[in-house]
Amino acid sequence: MAVGNLALVDIVLSTSLVPGMIKTYIVLDNFVPFKLCLVQMYTYYTFLSLEPFSLCILSYDRFIAICFPLRQESINTNTRMAYIISAVWLFCIVIALYAVTSIPSLSFCGSLEVHSYFCDYAPVLVLACGDTRPQWNFVTALTILFITVPLIFIFLTYMGILTAVFRMKNNQSRYKALATCTEHFILVALFFIPIVIIFCFTFFGIIWNPTVGLVSLxxxxxxxxxxxxxLYSLKTKEIRNRIHSLLTQRLSVHPLKT
Known part of the structure; x- marks a missing residue:
């Protein structure tokens, strides 16, 4: 269930951006109505905020599977996982709704050109006139929350996993346990490193090219x-065997020259 939740979040997150990117860069139509802009902003940030917590749920699932293998089925029941996932979704939906609904109350008296390839919150907020400090303070606090809490939780679960792995006497069991966490660790690094870079550069006021921020995001x-x-398809034995057979055929047809 944890993997399925992460897959759903990934699909909607990428879907919220790709059509707009095609419209902007291929169709060359960069006009977006204000209401549609808010819808895209809400959808994007709802599922962007769901991503780190989905990785947390997956790390929790791995922690229970490795540290309590005999009790996994009784601890991680479908009902309990459904409650956890539902609570996370409700929290992210409400937070994103509150942040986005604060935008229409602002007045825009200058340029309406958003310097981004989608309706990003910060570039839109920059265009607003008047006092936007409450919105900036809320978003900054929210960003810190959505970065630090998941990272700390994932770090603690991995400490528990490593402790359990080092207590194993069988090397094969150690390898199998670590192999189940490899793809999750890669996903955590790919997601958090660019976001942490963006936040640190922005929070500490370091001057840099805004294009770098867009690329990182x-x-x-x-x-x-x-x-x-x-990554998760490579865990399937049939897919691994198929890739191995294709590579073997490729090397047999075109042998390496020495």
Whole structure:
């Protein structure tokens, strides 16, 4: 259930951006109505906020599976996982709704050109006239919350996993336990590193090219959903065997020259 939840979040997250990118860069139509802009902003940030907590749920699932293998079925029941996932979804939906609904109350008296390839919250907020400090303070606090809490939780679960792995006497069991966490660790790194870079540069006022921020945000929003199915499909024995057979045939047809 944890993997399915992450897959759903990845699909909607990438879907909220890709059609707009095609419209902007291929169709060359960069006009977006204000209400549609808010819808895209809400959808994007709802599922962007769901992504780190979905990774937390997955790390919790791995923690229970490795540290309590005999009690996994009784601890991680479908009902309990459904409650956890529902609570996370409700929290993210409400938070994103509150943040986005604060935008229409602002007045826009200057340029309406958003310097981004989608209706990003910060570039839209910059265009507003008047006092926007409450919105900035709320978004900053929210960003810190959505970065630090999941990272701390994932770190603690991995400490528990490593402790359980080092207590195992069988090397094969150790390898199997670590192998189940490899793809999750890669996804965590791909998602959090670009976002942490963006936040640190912005929070500490370091001057840099805004294009770098867009690229970093795109990396977390689009690359991670693309890599996720590849990593988890490689766990399937049939797919691994098929890849191995294709590579073997390729090498037999074109042998390496020495």
């Amino acid at each position: 795109s990396f977390s929003s689009l690359i991670t959903p693309c890599v996720n199915p590849i």
